[in-house]
Amino acid sequence: MNEHVTLVDHPLVQHKLSIMRDKETSTGQFRQLLREISQFLAYEITRELPLENQAIETPMGPMDAPMLRGKKLALISILRAGNGLLDGVLELVPSARVGFVGLYRDEQTLEPVEYYFKVPDVLNERLVIAVDPMLATGNSSVAAIDRLKEAGATNIRFMCLLAAPEGIARMRQAHPDVHIVTASVDEKLNEQGYIVPGLGDAGDRMFGTK
Template sequence: MKTVVVDHPLVRHKLGKLRDIATDPVHFRLLAGEIAVLLALEATRDLPTELVEVQTWAGPLQVERVRSEALTLVPILRAGLGFLPGVQSLLPAAPVSVIGLRRDETTHRPEGYYQRLADHMERRTALLIDPMLATGGSAAAAIQLLKGAGCTRIKCLFLVAAPEGLQALEAAHPDIEVYVAAIDERLDENAYIRPGLGDAGDRLFGTPVD
């Protein structure tokens, strides 16, 4: 499994602010979106383009254009929605597919409750978007769903990942790519990432933090 840590000074700076518990939901969303842009730039370096002719002030010119039908953005509900706008700012024409998963707090395993995917998934590169990779269960389940729909090229964007989650993802899906701002130390006994960010969904949307 290809794993890329986007080790950029701006990523480290913004991630440090996200870790600060005093960062309010408004700024948390803004910072997460800014990091999403930097991750997406790395993940999309090899996107296919096509030549089209445009009229410039000096006459016709062949230029490159990314084909929107070659992509789909796939946030995992709900936290992935808060991480989505930054990626959309780069790829506004890409259709958004949605996968709803929740974690059973007893078993720590994902449970699916909703999905809506773009058409022709077999032709698309899927950018799977979720702020946290903890146990890897939700991401692995989402990837399996995408593969079941015919998608063969999947790239995952995470703010923070636990080593255990990366290992689980590689064991289940060694053919995918992962782009992450940081790989943290470990999971705790409740399967939360340490030091992590806390509950990213609560911090993104301003709901009560347990």
């Protein structure tokens, strides 16, 4: 799409996303589809992980086999909805370290308020992938990336299900070094700061809350 955003337009991703958008889709199906799509997104966002050869023995003999190099990557869930993406990525990369940034959006100001922060050590030596289904205004995402950089992270990527043009622009302005991987760039934000056409509130639809 551009140097700042990768759009994962695989037909299976788009099909599953369309079912998620449907307001009749159940909470259980919504969660399952989010987990499935997260694995496609994780495949793309980890494409350039560094490798090194290690000596192993196959049933047919020795070989130098490519294995992941360096510190285990860090997955950072932006609570609460980020956990829906986190679970799927962990199935692909079970050795990853996991952290959490707890933010909620003030409904009047649309600004993020932090209530929790716990992340792995030596973030400066890890690829850090922050996950949140929705990149809407971008305020919460920017605040989370701010905190991760304060904690030492230098190599950060952002993974989301949906992005609004306004959120992409906000992230590009605040953190031009953070690449975004998403399944869709939607039309716009409405006056309440929700993505249109979007899929509603991802956290509410994941957990069955209002």
